[in-house]
Amino acid sequence: MKRTNLILLVVVLVLVSLPLLLPVPGGLQEPFAGADAQAKDAIIAANPDYQPWFEPLWEPPSGEIEGLLFALQAALGAGLLGYYIGLRRGQSQRRKQDGGDAGD
Amino acid sequence: MHIMEGFLPPLHAAAWTAASLPFVVMGARSVAKITREHPRAKLLLATSGAFAFVLSALKIPSVTGSCSHPTGTGLGAILFGPSVMAVLGAIVLLFQALLLAHGGITTLGANLFSMAIAGPWVAYGLFKLTRSLGGALAIAVFLAATLGDLATYLVTSVQLALAFPDPVSGFTGALAKFAGVFALTQIPLAIIEGLLTVIVVNLLTQYSRDELDELAFAPGGVK
Numbered sequence: 001m002k003r004t005n006l007i008l009l010v011v012v013l014v015l016v017s018l019p020l021l022l023p024v025p026g027g028l029q030e031p032f033a034g035a036d037a038q039a040k041d042a043i044i045a046a047n048p049d050y051q052p053w054f055e056p057l058w059e060p061p062s063g064e065i066e067g068l069l070f071a072l073q074a075a076l077g078a079g080l081l082g083y084y085i086g087l088r089r090g091q092s093q094r095r096k097q098d099g100g101d102a103g104d
Numbered sequence: 105m106h107i108m109e110g111f112l113p114p115l116h117a118a119a120w121t122a123a124s125l126p127f128v129v130m131g132a133r134s135v136a137k138i139t140r141e142h143p144r145a146k147l148l149l150a151t152s153g154a155f156a157f158v159l160s161a162l163k164i165p166s167v168t169g170s171c172s173h174p175t176g177t178g179l180g181a182i183l184f185g186p187s188v189m190a191v192l193g194a195i196v197l198l199f200q201a202l203l204l205a206h207g208g209i210t211t212l213g214a215n216l217f218s219m220a221i222a223g224p225w226v227a228y229g230l231f232k233l234t235r236s237l238g239g240a241l242a243i244a245v246f247l248a249a250t251l252g253d254l255a256t257y258l259v260t261s262v263q264l265a266l267a268f269p270d271p272v273s274g275f276t277g278a279l280a281k282f283a284g285v286f287a288l289t290q291i292p293l294a295i296i297e298g299l300l301t302v303i304v305v306n307l308l309t310q311y312s313r314d315e316l317d318e319l320a321f322a323p324g325g326v327k
Binding site for chain 2: 005008077087088
């Protein structure tokens with residue numbers, strides 16, 4: 001199982017880094033822009049009269065603050081995920097040590 | 105898949121909010137039922153939410169030369185059923201709408217429908233289908249998470265095409281345009297989400313057998 005997961009993780013890493021190593025598709029003004037922003041631009045390009053009728057209540061004042069909040073979101077999620085897996089791993093190991101037959 | 109704040113006409117925004125509301129209510133009931141009947145699984149439920157939290161924060165480059173993010177909603181959908189993801193997804197989308205100006209309050213209903221409803225239901229349906237056809241657990245998990253992720257972005261494309269049909273080619277032309285932005289970019293990311301979900305399920309079957317048995321998830325083990 002450990003080996004399978006390691007192989008899967010390597011495949012993920014390759015998939016993530018491949019677009020960065022391959023030549024960027026031509027004709028892009030800004031490489032690796034967000035798809036959400038591209039969709040917004042497509043709407044504005046096709047419907048120049050459209051006026052957004054609501055503004056975000058609050059916007060991160062800079063790209064740095066936005067990065068901080070995105071990092072916070074990822075850290076909270078990864079933190080709980082790691083805590084859970086670590087907790088259960090410890091519990092299942094203790095059960096095995098206590099002589100219980102935990103299966104695999 | 106985030107439709108930006110104010111970028112759906114009021115009628116569309118209201119319609120998608122109305123369509124999502126019953127699912128959120130159903131999801132809240134489902135969460136209450138799970139915490140009541142399976143108190144031991146509460147931490148796993150929170151962890152499923154955490155998985156969506158971290159995956160939807162990761163902007164990943166794609167071969168199309170743009171960036172997008174996975175949704176992470178397939179894991180919770182196959183473990184707890186698709187309903188709970190409406191609630192967990194709402195937490196993610198509210199965090200991003202209020203603190204990151206990503207998505208929005210007026211577009212929350214539409215974004216909920218794509219990420220927290222359509223994606224999870226597709227994932228859940230495919231998981232059950234693959235398992236009933238005798239597919240291995242890892243294959244079922246991969247297909248569910250990957251195609252659930254893609255479904256989310258296809259729904260976003262449909263939502264935008266409905267709101268902004270092309271003056272010449274109408275809905276179909278607009279759908280092709282928005283799907284070109286979202287769905288193509290998403291294909292490698294959806295595969296990444298599928299693989300990461302398989303990794304987490306592998307860890308769960310190894311260390312969390314008790315909880316999975318309580319939830320009647322993949323009874324009889326992985327083989």
